[in-house]
Each structure stands twice: as C-alpha cells, then as structure tokens.
Amino acid sequence: MSFQKSTSREYFESIVIAVILALFVRTWVVQAFKIPTGSMEQNLLIGDHLLVNKFVHAPIGSAAERWLLPVTDVRRGDVLVFKYPEEPERDFIKRVIGLPGETVELRRSRLFIDGEPVDEPYLDLMRPDGQVPYDMRGTFGPQSVPAGHLFMMGDNRGDSQDSRYWGALPMDYVKGRAFVMYWSYEAESEFFRDVGVGATLRRLTAGATHFFTRTRWERILMAIP
Numbered sequence: 050m051s052f053q054k055s056t057s058r059e060y061f062e063s064i065v066i067a068v069i070l071a072l073f074v075r076t077w078v079v080q081a082f083k084i085p086t087g088s089m090e091q092n093l094l095i096g097d098h099l100l101v102n103k104f105v106h107a108p109i110g111s112a113a114e115r116w117l118l119p120v121t122d123v124r125r126g127d128v129l130v131f132k133y134p135e136e137p138e139r140d141f142i143k144r145v146i147g148l149p150g151e152t153v154e155l156r157r158s159r160l161f162i163d164g165e166p167v168d169e170p171y172l173d174l175m176r177p178d179g180q181v182p183y184d185m186r187g188t189f190g191p192q193s194v195p196a197g198h199l200f201m202m203g204d205n206r207g208d209s210q211d212s213r214y215w216g217a218l219p220m221d222y223v224k225g226r227a228f229v230m231y232w233s234y235e236a237e238s239e240f241f242r243d244v245g246v247g248a249t250l251r252r253l254t255a256g257a258t259h260f261f262t263r264t265r266w267e268r269i270l271m272a273i274p
Contacts, residue, residue, distance in 0.1 A: 079103060080225060082130050082142065088211070089128075089142060091172050091204035092274050094265075098232040099142075099273065101130045103225035123148070123199060123223070125162075126171060128273050131201070132222040135215055142227065143211050144171070147200030149220075154190035158206060161191075171274045172204060189213050199223070227273045233265035 084097040093099075123129070125145050133139040147153035147162065154161040160169055187206050194200045198217035203209025212218060 080130070081231075082140065082227065084142065088203035088205050088209035089144070090208075093128075093142070093204070094233065094235075094268075096234040096265075097230050097268065098234070099130075099227045100229050100231055101225040102228050123220070125167075126169075128227045129199075129201070130224045130227060131218055132224065133215075134218060134222060137222070140224065141201075143201035143203050143209070145199050146202045146212070147194040147217075149194055149196050149198055151200075152191045152193050153200045153212075154192070155187045155206075158187045164191075172206075197221075229273065230268055230271045233268035233271075235263045235265055 080101045080103055082099045082101050084093050084095055084099070087095055123145055125148060127145045128142065129145060130140055130142050133141045146160065152163050154164070160167045192200075194217050197220050199220060200212045201218050202211045202213065
C-alpha cells in the first residue's frame, strides 16, 4: 500500500524546512546590518542597510577547507562588522586599517604603516582648496598591532570610536564583511534608536509615507567601497 502525505503535512514540512534554511543563512552565511551613527560617513550614511557576508572570514581547519570553501584572509580596507570589545553584545562596523604585526601611525590624518605612507582611496578628506579640515588633522601612534588582532578605524576620522580609543580588535570578534547595500533611508539616527510601541507605530507610519521620498535610490545595491 502506498503512503501519501496529507496536504497539511506537506505545508507544515515545507514551512519547517524554510525556517531551518532561513536560520542557517542568518547564522552562518549572511546578516543584515543598518548604520546607526555617522562614524563611517565618508562612505556609509546613517540609514544605510547592508548585507554582511559571515562566511568569507570564517575559521578554517585545513588547507583542503581553504581550497574548497570561499574563505579569504582579512585585508586592509575591508569593512567589517564585529562585536564591540567593551560591550560584546553590540555590533560595530569599521574599516580594517592595520593587520597583525604591523605598526599603525597617523600624521596629520595621513596613514602610515610600518613607517610608510599608505594611500586610502576610500577616503575623501581633502577640500577643493586642498586643505584638510582642522578637525580631521589627527595624530596617533605609532602603535603595534598584536598577533591575532586588527586595528579598526571609522572613515569619519574626526567622529569615530575605534581602535584608537579601545585598542586592537581580537580577530575572533569579527562577524563578517559588509559587501552590498540593499536599502538606504534618509532619516535621523534617533529614528532607528527609539523603542516602544508608540515609536514602532511612528516608524511604520513614516516608512509608509516617506518610503519613496526618503529612500536613497541611487545607493540601492551599491557595493561597499
């Protein structure tokens, strides 16, 4: 006698499989992240919504795994989401500036690695007159990056809590690399930080009303520089 599943059971199994797959993707492959502050404002704006590849910098156990899996080493210039060392339950986003064993230094906001100047094409610090704004004339270091750590900095060098303040980032705190912007909404940071039922209703109303007028359409599907 052949066994035939009921329609309701097939629906149930499909839902369970979909949930399991969604949890797998959320846990191991990709994560959504939104920009709540202006610390990356040379390139990332408050209200930008990003996708983070959680697999690309995953730990590997052998050369065979490295060959088979799409895993890469962290590189200078990568934009990473990570656990904030002083409050690991919070996620931060910054750019990799220094790699393990390197010496990081800022001279009048110019980056030097091991005493040599480094070009940073992702930054646009110069005014049209060729002068660096006063609040961007940063001086830091020299400071060595310990083994197993990264030196992280925000693109908005004058307004970023980063490794200059809380030290080098342990590499096992890295959650993934930001790679694409899937949506961008022009709003004040308080719009995202406010909580509560009333705030949720206000966000829903504002979102329905201003979706077309406040969406930064030109930034949708933009690769992270």
